Amino acid sequence: MIERAHLKIIQALADNGTLTEAANALFLTQPALSHQIRYLEKKLGVALWQREGRQLRLTQGGELLLQTARQLLPVLEKTEQTLQAYGEGRQGMLRIGVECHPCHEWLKGILANFLVALPDMDVDIVNKFQFSGLEGLLNHHVDLLVTPDVVRNKAVIYEPLFDYELVLLVPDDHSLSVNESIFAEDLINETLLTFPVPHDRLDIFTQFLLPALISPKTKGIASLDIMVQMVALKRGVTVLPSWLANEYCQQLPVTTVSLGKHGLQKTLFAAMRESNMAINYLQTFITLGKQAV
Amino acid sequence: MIERAHLKIIQALADNGTLTEAANALFLTQPALSHQIRYLEKKLGVALWQREGRQLRLTQGGELLLQTARQLLPVLEKTEQTLQAYGEGRQGMLRIGVECHPCHEWLKGILANFLVALPDMDVDIVNKFQFSGLEGLLNHHVDLLVTPDVVRNKAVIYEPLFDYELVLLVPDDHSLSVNESIFAEDLINETLLTFPVPHDRLDIFTQFLLPALISPKTKGIASLDIMVQMVALKRGVTVLPSWLANEYCQQLPVTTVSLGKHGLQKTLFAAMRESNMAINYLQTFITLGKQAV
DNA sequence: CTCAATCATGAATATTTCTTATAGATAAGG
DNA sequence: CCTTATCTATAAGAAATATTCATGATTGAG
CATH class of the missing domain: 3.40.190.10 (Periplasmic binding protein-like II)
Known part of the structure; x- marks a missing residue:
């Protein structure tokens, strides 16, 4: 019943004084506005404006519609802007x-x-x-x-x-620390520290140990920091991305070793x-x- | 750009689950809604919903439009109701x-x-x-x-x-109190208590004294209560509607007298x-x- | 695999909106 | 007082828009 057009007309009339001016502001002709409001008045059964000499004056109903227009039109414009920003991927x-x-x-x-x-x-x-x-x-x-x-x-x-490489982290003085790379068999007697998740979700198992049918002792640790501390204290070895491992190597007595001849690429x-x-x-x-x- | 129809469509879709149901709820066909939203999407350059299997799911943009719809539609409905009430003279x-x-x-x-x-x-x-x-x-x-x-x-x-009558108010023991009605000449030596406004705005002058060319002494008093008190204390006489005068007669020693043979009708x-x-x-x-x- | 449900699309139709032309009313100016 | 300029209302036709109908595509269930 009340359409955006009606709100715009009432607001334009209030802002421009005359219907003719309002029509210019909206890039329409004066009869267009006249017709629109006439239709709404008929539908609602209420007068929205009255002629007074050659001016129009809003009735109480018109004033109410104007209030509504001033409340709603900015919301619609804001929504349009935001949606356009969504479309352009800006927001x-x-x-x-x-x-x-x-x-x-x-x-x-x-x-x-x-x-x-x-x-x-x-x-x-x-x-x-x-x-x-x-x-x-x-x-x-x-x-x-x-x-x-x-x-x-x-x-x-x-x-x-x-792209990154998974590497083995061992204490500086560990027997494997001198190697450039190791084989799965080298881990057979080690304690492997891992996150506490099933083995089939750990690359070190699925891509390195299981293919070689090697299955060392493991211990689940929830925090990476603690895991690395425990490696430094010679309580086991662990596997982590090389770019993370390198940061720890500078602070603690630990060293990285590649897994297999070509490393474990991820x-x-x-x-x-x-x-x-x-x-x-x-x-x-x-x-x-x-x-x- | 965004019209009320679009808001109604998005809301109906959210409320009914499927576009077909939404179309039924709005008493339209499904393609009508499809076309409308398609048009808006093109204008704004943003997707409002996506097909997902045979359902539609609102995008972020669609969710924003839904929010706007839920905010604005009730306001429009309230305004329509109030305007109708204005039209029917209820509000x-x-x-x-x-x-x-x-x-x-x-x-x-x-x-x-x-x-x-x-x-x-x-x-x-x-x-x-x-x-x-x-x-x-x-x-x-x-x-x-x-x-x-x-x-x-x-x-x-x-x-x-x-309709009412203007009457003269006099003290009970005033010489005029025994008359049923008086002439303008009877007031020639009285003090007339009036509201402090020009004489041409007082009926007692325009319709009673001036035609008879009588002009008694007057005293302007701002409050009706005080005026009546002063009459009771014999400081003058005054003129007021009979239905007001009668109330005072019951409380104070004052009496009413008609002005002229037929009274001064108003x-x-x-x-x-x-x-x-x-x-x-x-x-x-x-x-x-x-x-x- | 088939059927029923659902949405999209394009063309035709229906409806709405807008413009043009004109009339009525009014305030200002000669 | 009459004329003119300004403003709104109205009617009819033109233009634009929305809706439907017919259809195709996709999907999920049996």
Whole structure:
């Protein structure tokens, strides 16, 4: 019944004094406005303005409609602007899921660049998922997932972001510390410190130990910091990304050794719903992520 | 750009789950909604929903539009209801001007009836005017004027409300108190107590004394109560509506005497702008005013 | 695999809105 | 007092917009 046009007409009339002026301001002709309000008056059964000489004067009803116009029109304009900003990828909320510790560490580095590039974007980081990160992505709990695991799904696109190597961390004076690289068999008598998750979710098992049918003693530790401390205190060895390991090497008596002759190479991926591929800020994130080597 | 229809569609979709259901709820066909939102998406350059299997899911933009819809639609509906109430004369603000003391006294009696008859109406009473009450009516400072003076004006309609008589008030033991009525000459040696306004605005002069070329001593008094007290104390005589005078006669040693053989008859009128004649609550006021004899 | 449910699309139709032309009313100026 | 300029209302036709109908595509269930 009351349309945006009516609100605009009443406001333009109040702002411009005469209907003719109001029509110019709205890039319409005067009869257009006359007709519109006439129609509304008929529908509502109330007069909205009255002729007074050659002027129009708002009735009580017209004044009420004017109030409504002044309240609602700015809201509509704001919404339009924000939606346009969404469309151009300047504004919005990016919800990022991270499933692994290296993912989280890596994200911290890239995030600042992203927020500088798109100052009006909000970012939310989610690292607890009811099931898997992929579920979170498909259920729209997150819009982007940083993960090293590629799980084939036709609704999801994976973009490689960052290559790194998993290395073994040993005490400086450990017998393996002199090697450039080791074989799976070298770990047979070691205590392996890992995050407390099933072995099939740890690359050191799936890609290094299991193929060689080696299965050393393990101990689950929840915190990376404590894990590294325990390595320094010779309570075991652990496996972590080389760029993280190198930081610890400078502070503690620990050394890195490659896993296998060619090292254990990994890649972080950005996963997103295929339907979101075209969204600008997601592409921006991926571009920045690839640059930030 | 964003029209009420778009808001209704997004809300109906959110409330009904599927577009087909939403279309039913809006008494439209599904393609109508599809086309509408498609148009808006093109205009704004942002997706508002996505197909997900055979469901639709709102995007961030769609969620924002939904928020806007939930905020604005109720306001529009409320405004429509209120305007309809205005049209039916159930609701609104009645601003009544009163120019004379009897008018004000009379208004007090009728007002309660009016407020009972139209419980949603607000009433404002104005008794100070920059110029005259008629000016106040023509300038839209009031919508209705209660006055005994009819000033011809083609934009104003006068409706008679109430007939009354102006009477002389004298002390019980005054020489004139025994008369049923008096002549202008009888007042020649009296002190006449009046409101402090020009004589040409007092009926006792314009309609009784001046035609007889009689001009007694006068004294201006601002308050009716004090005026009557002074009459009781034999400091003069005064003129007031009989229905007011009778109340004082019961409390004080004063008596009323008619002015001239047939008394000085007066009528209160309701004046309103001709353009407002059709407004229901004004007609209601007049009807109630005439009944309240 | 088939069927039913759901949304998208394009063309045709229906409806609404706008403009043009004109008339009525009014205030200002000669 | 008449004329003119200004402003709004109204009617009819033109233009724009919205809706429907017919259809195709996709998907999930049986």
